[in-house]
Amino acid sequence: xxxxxxxxxxxxPFGEIIGKPRRLAWPVNAYRVTLPEASNDVNGLxxxxxxxxxxxxxxxxxxxxxxxxxxxxPLDLVKGILLRLLDKGLIDEHNAIIKQKRDNLExxxxxxxxxxxxxxxRELATGKILPFLHSLDDRNPxxxxxxxxxxxxxxxxxxHRQREPMPRDVISxxxxxxKRSKAFGNDDKMPAVLxxxxxxxxxxxxxxxxxxxxxxxxxxxxxxxxxxxFSLILERSFEQLLEQDPKWSQWLLNWKQSLSNxxxxxxxxxxxxxxxxxxxxxxxxxxxxLIPNLRPSxxxxxxxxxxxxxxxxxxxxxACSRRPFDSAITKxxxxxxxxxxxxxxKAAKSVGLEFNFxxxxxxxxxxxxxxxxxxxTVIAIAILQAEMDNSHPLHHIxxxxxxxxxxxxxxxxxxxxxxxxxxxxDSPDTELPDDSFMREIVHVLLPDISFADxxxxxxxxxxxxxxxxxxxxxxxxxxxFKAFNxxxxxxQGRLIQAERFWLASKKDGDDAQVFAWDLYAALQATFRQKLxxxxxxxxxxxxxxxxxxxxxxxxxxxxxxxxxRTVKPLAIRQTLQGNDQTLGACVIAFxxxxxxxxxxxIADTHPCFIEDIAFVxxxxxxxxxxxxxxxxxIAKLRKATYSTIKTLLEA
Numbered sequence: 001x002x003x004x005x006x007x008x009x010x011x012x013p014f015g016e017i018i019g020k021p022r023r024l025a026w027p028v029n030a031y032r033v034t035l036p037e038a039s040n041d042v043n044g045l046x047x048x049x050x051x052x053x054x055x056x057x058x059x060x061x062x063x064x065x066x067x068x069x070x071x072x073x074p075l076d077l078v079k080g081i082l083l084r085l086l087d088k089g090l091i092d093e094h095n096a097i098i099k100q101k102r103d104n105l106e107x108x109x110x111x112x113x114x115x116x117x118x119x120x121x122r123e124l125a126t127g128k129i130l131p132f133l134h135s136l137d138d139r140n141p142x143x144x145x146x147x148x149x150x151x152x153x154x155x156x157x158x159x160h161r162q163r164e165p166m167p168r169d170v171i172s173x174x175x176x177x178x179k180r181s182k183a184f185g186n187d188d189k190m191p192a193v194l195x196x197x198x199x200x201x202x203x204x205x206x207x208x209x210x211x212x213x214x215x216x217x218x219x220x221x222x223x224x225x226x227x228x229x230f231s232l233i234l235e236r237s238f239e240q241l242l243e244q245d246p247k248w249s250q251w252l253l254n255w256k257q258s259l260s261n262x263x264x265x266x267x268x269x270x271x272x273x274x275x276x277x278x279x280x281x282x283x284x285x286x287x288x289x290l291i292p293n294l295r296p297s298x299x300x301x302x303x304x305x306x307x308x309x310x311x312x313x314x315x316x317x318x319a320c321s322r323r324p325f326d327s328a329i330t331k332x333x334x335x336x337x338x339x340x341x342x343x344x345x346k347a348a349k350s351v352g353l354e355f356n357f358x359x360x361x362x363x364x365x366x367x368x369x370x371x372x373x374x375x376x377t378v379i380a381i382a383i384l385q386a387e388m389d390n391s392h393p394l395h396h397i398x399x400x401x402x403x404x405x406x407x408x409x410x411x412x413x414x415x416x417x418x419x420x421x422x423x424x425x426d427s428p429d430t431e432l433p434d435d436s437f438m439r440e441i442v443h444v445l446l447p448d449i450s451f452a453d454x455x456x457x458x459x460x461x462x463x464x465x466x467x468x469x470x471x472x473x474x475x476x477x478x479x480x481f482k483a484f485n486x487x488x489x490x491x492q493g494r495l496i497q498a499e500r501f502w503l504a505s506k507k508d509g510d511d512a513q514v515f516a517w518d519l520y521a522a523l524q525a526t527f528r529q530k531l532x533x534x535x536x537x538x539x540x541x542x543x544x545x546x547x548x549x550x551x552x553x554x555x556x557x558x559x560x561x562x563x564x565r566t567v568k569p570l571a572i573r574q575t576l577q578g579n580d581q582t583l584g585a586c587v588i589a590f591x592x593x594x595x596x597x598x599x600x601x602i603a604d605t606h607p608c609f610i611e612d613i614a615f616v617x618x619x620x621x622x623x624x625x626x627x628x629x630x631x632x633x634i635a636k637l638r639k640a641t642y643s644t645i646k647t648l649l650e651a
Contacts, residue, residue, distance in 0.1 A: 131176030421525030
């Protein structure tokens with residue numbers, strides 16, 4: 001038997017989509033309601049127009065200035081009101097009342113209000129009232145059409161079939177509808193509850209609801225069945241169905257998999273993307289940690305903020321390494337750390353720069369000797385080098401970028417924020433403003449690094465859409481719709497970006513730097529959610545690590561790894577107070593604020609819980625070094641992160 005759907009015309013609000021839209025037959029109860037006609041309000045006159053009209057009727061012809069003086073309404077507003085009354089045919093060009101119109105207006109005021117009949121819809125999957133009223137008259141009947149093709153029918157919940165709407169539901173629907181259309185008039189006046197009647201016996205209908213997968217993010221959108229853009233209510237209801245009914249979650253996954261390109265364009269890798277001028281054998285040998293950061297990730301067309309930041313760090317590091325640096329390091333070593341800010345401030349002024357510096361620890365200087373680039377350290381060494389060398393490129397940079405150091409600090413702060421799980425994923429759709437700044441600075445510091453005049457083309461829009469679709473379907477299948485939807489948009493975005501790398505990585509030696517970066521950020525964001533509702537323990541800073549170690553031992557979670565034992569107490573304290581600093585600090589805070597039963601359950605279900613987190617922390621490191629890993633380690637990173645997130649969601 002053909003299915004009959006309500007017909008509200010062609011519904012196609014979608015932009016760029018993958019494949020073709022599909023359709024859902026959504027069950028609704030339609031209730032007949034009567035309510036006052038919205039246009040029944042003194043011919044649509046507002047209070048100012050009513051005052052002016054009654055004054056002209058009582059006194060006779062008056063000009064705009066006399067009316068303004070009499071009513072204390074501003075003259076410009078009075079002139080506008082008179083023009084509106086003239087347009088409505090209530091006065092002539094001399095401001096005289098037109099008698100016939102005035103009489104008709106009086107008759108309208110004396111007559112009882114006119115009522116109209118409309119249909120109110122309650123969708124039956126989750127029981128939501130839809131923000132639409134269908135006005136029923138001879139010109140606007142309820143139209144249906146027979147659908148010969150198969151259209152999946154959304155299941156109705158019997159509980160909602162018995163729920164009769166209230167007059168307040170009608171007002172809410174009318175108010176929401178007024179924001180989207182003018183079908184019920186332009187005024188904001190709502191009918192009184194007592195003026196609304198509802199026939200308790202509903203009519204059962206099916207709405208035609210087109211659904212499509214967007215290219216922008218690989219996720220579904222549902223068109224409003226009444227022709228007003230998209231339906232957020234039905235989208236939220238469908239998300240609930242995906243969480244509760246395996247049939248629908250499998251239906252969506254099957255659809256996404258059918259849209260997956262069976263012959264996807266080759267993912268851009270280190271050897272696949274067209275080369276830029278800086279990519280030559282000499283530069284790969286001279287700057288092994290810089291060149292990988294100058295290239296966008298394998299599935300991205302533009303450099304992320306973390307790549308931009310890392311490129312500046314490494315260009316400063318190599319610029320320092322190419323020049324004598326022993327003197328600068330010695331000066332920092334033999335100057336009391338509390339005097340470092342004054343020392344560096346004096347050197348910066350001689351170069352033409354100003355900045356509020358921090359001390360450089362001995363450990364940071366040792367890291368520099370061990371070929372590790374950290375922004376604060378390489379800036380300090382470069383400043384001291386430039387103070388003694390007028391040919392140092394920092395002099396040239398200072399002449400054109402007086403705020404150079406402040407700009408770098410701004411990039412670092414935003415990069416750190418993203419790297420610790422705050423905000424959306426670090427995967428820009430367009431070139432970031434700081435990219436051109438980075439290219440200029442890198443070229444000045446290292447003249448043998450040059451860039452193409454126009455950006456090298458990477459993955460196109462269609463390839464990106466395919467990648468997002470596949471990653472979204474894969475990650476939703478991994479976690480299930482209910483768990484995935486509970487994560488929030490930013491955390492979901494992190495996991496989808498990580499999954500894009502995983503799906504594109506199929507061999508040993510792939511650079512997992514960005515992968516580890518996204519997984520670290522996703523873990524910290526998950527811990528942040530878990531720590532929100534917990535109270536910090538009353539423990540001295542000096543006892544934080546020992547107390548967390550004891551709780552681990554007592555619960556059977558084993559021993560703290562080195563990367564966790566060295567977390568700074570200040571970072572742990574700030575995390576306990578709600579300002580999470582690092583993933584390591586989050587782990588310690590979680591141990592301290594969780595009860596013994598929770599930790600014992602984690603130990604039973606996920607005995608390598610702490611070990612997995614430590615593995616992610618170690619691989620991620622400072623986040624600016626290339627991480628070519630065996631495929632087995634890439635798989636281990638993914639499994640460690642996803643298992644930990646699932647454990648935290650269930651804890």
